[in-house]
Amino acid sequence: KQEVTQIPAALSVPEGENLVLNCSFTDSAIYNLQWFRQDPGKGLTSLLLIQSSQREQTSGRLNASLDKSSGRSTLYIAASQPGDSATYLCAPEGGDDKIIFGKGTRLHILP
Amino acid sequence: DAGVTQSPTHLIKTRGQQVTLRCSPKSGHDTVSWYQQALGQGPQFIFQYYEEEERQRGNFPDRFSGHQFPNYSSELNVNALLLGDSALYLCASSPDGTGELFFGEGSRLTVL
Numbered sequence: 628k629q630e631v632t633q634i635p636a637a638l639s640v641p642e643g644e645n646l647v648l649n650c651s652f653t654d655s656a657i658y659n660l661q662w663f664r665q666d667p668g669k670g671l672t673s674l675l676l677i678q679s680s681q682r683e684q685t686s687g688r689l690n691a692s693l694d695k696s697s698g699r700s701t702l703y704i705a706a707s708q709p710g711d712s713a714t715y716l717c718a719p720e721g722g723d724d725k726i727i728f729g730k731g732t733r734l735h736i737l738p
Numbered sequence: 739d740a741g742v743t744q745s746p747t748h749l750i751k752t753r754g755q756q757v758t759l760r761c762s763p764k765s766g767h768d769t770v771s772w773y774q775q776a777l778g779q780g781p782q783f784i785f786q787y788y789e790e791e792e793r794q795r796g797n798f799p800d801r802f803s804g805h806q807f808p809n810y811s812s813e814l815n816v817n818a819l820l821l822g823d824s825a826l827y828l829c830a831s832s833p834d835g836t837g838e839l840f841f842g843e844g845s846r847l848t849v850l
Contacts, residue, residue, distance in 0.1 A: 663841075673838065
């Protein structure tokens with residue numbers, strides 16, 4: 628059974644800093660891994676999707692990497708802004724086609 | 739192009755009642771998944787529908803059931819509501835085979 632852990636659970640950093648969010652998963656037989664952003668009380672917004680054959684994906688100030696063999700993914704946010712404050716969730720899709728979520732990292736960017 | 743739409747956005751029920759939540763997928767998407775998200779937790783997978791059939795199911799009791807219509811829209815039904823069913827219910831659609839999920843804004847259910 629896939630288990631997804633995200634560290635840290637919460638993070639507060641000053642505006643402008645670069646930061647890294649971590650995601651680990653127990654079953655490395657995944658098809659892909661997706662990173663999402665969630666604002667309080669809202670739905671999830673897809674940020675990046677990394678296929679199992681890829682090592683990383685980039686979108687603007689966001690870069691996500693995937694190391695399937697070690698069961699790890701990281702989301703790198705460059706030059707953080709107050710508008711980046713949200714909860715970030717990772718979700719690998721396993722060989723059973725189920726997409727399982729971590730509990731997320733609550734990010735607060737201080738102006 | 740409308741994204742995933744869910745209704746209602748908020749609703750309040752009492753224990754023992756039944757509820758139906760609705761979801762219209764993004765245009766061109768034929769697969770619909772439902773998730774339950776309790777406060778402070780990540781979304782928990784309930785089930786997935788494709789071609790009007792339940793294709794995958796998470797660890798939820800039979801009180802949770804669903805349906806997918808020929809136009810790919812979907813309903814989530816929960817019977818005999820418990821206080822613990824209070825949560826944000828999220829619908830996500832995807833083109834079959836891609837695994838890329840697109841979420842609606844959710845339906846916030848409060849059970850009193």
